[in-house]
Amino acid sequence: MRLTRLALLPLLSLAGLLAIPAASADDTELLQVVHGFLHEEASALGDELVIELHPPSARLPACESPQPFLTRPGEAPLGRVSVGVRCGSDGRQVRYLQAEVGVMGEYPVLGAPLSPGETVRRDQLIMHSGNLAELPNRTLLDVDEIVGQMATRALAPGQPLQAHQFRSLPLVERNQRVVVEARGTAFRVLREGQALEPGGLGDRIRVRFDSREVVTAEVAGEGVLVVDF
Structure with missing residues (x-):
């Protein structure tokens, strides 16, 4: 079962402090549309999503017919994400919201230390669970991307594995x-x-x-x- 959390507490607190019920309702509707958009975009990344949206920093008119879009199309919506929203039937008004998208999933780590030049075997890898958005950039999530690769440095067990820590085994030698x-x-x-x-x-x-x-x-x-x- 997919679990999703929509974090609206910052919005509700701000609305109560400023006592602007109409703006609160408008922003809530906008955030719900953006949340649904991010959920759809990130659903392929994992089984449990954690989506936290930050409400607009300024009081703005209601966004009619909101049409969300990613400001960096083609990139996986993971971690800190900027979302644009076109408002109105002509889409000429554009707003931008910030969001944090987390995906709870599994990633491979070493079960024992690995020396430089040593090749990774499948039985040396174990799976850890965590928020994939909190992993370092270029962390390898697919076991098949790691098995058979040669370590370029000493690697400790239990740590996320990154692409720059490995290289392919040479199939061709110099002067061969x-x-x-x-x-x-x-x-x-x-x-x-x-x-x-x-x-x-x-x-x-x-x-x-x-x-x-x-x-x-x-x-x-x-x-x-x-x-x-």
Whole structure:
């Protein structure tokens, strides 16, 4: 069952202090619309949402036909979020509200210390529960993003794991002889060359052929790179 909390206490306290019932009712309706919008936008992030809205700081006329939108479209509404609201049938009046969106969910951590250069195994990871909005930036939430990665530094157990703490295992070593596959809509050509730098899966590295020609290709497997035309 999904649980959601709409925090309206700051609004109610402010309205009581200033004794403006009409404004309180207008703001309450506006906040409820914005809350529903954020709930819909964040519902895919977790099973339990905690949404706290901050009422407008100034006394403003009622917002007719409110149409909320995210000021940073494409980003997950997590943590501190700015929400724009177009008012009126023409949407020319725009207001901005601040909100805090929390998502209670699980994230993987290490069950034991990990040394630099050591590869993460699935049995080394355990799941912790908490507010995902309070985790550091670029925290890895998917176990499959971590398993098989190499630690770039010593990592302590129980801490959120971040992308910069890992790198992919090198599938190509510097000076290794590799096969480069050149692909197009109607052709496929294989050439042998020498890697000028190491690379993991998906990395783009330079390769030199016997003709001294140098190209940049993407690592697709162990000793295999591809160039698309």
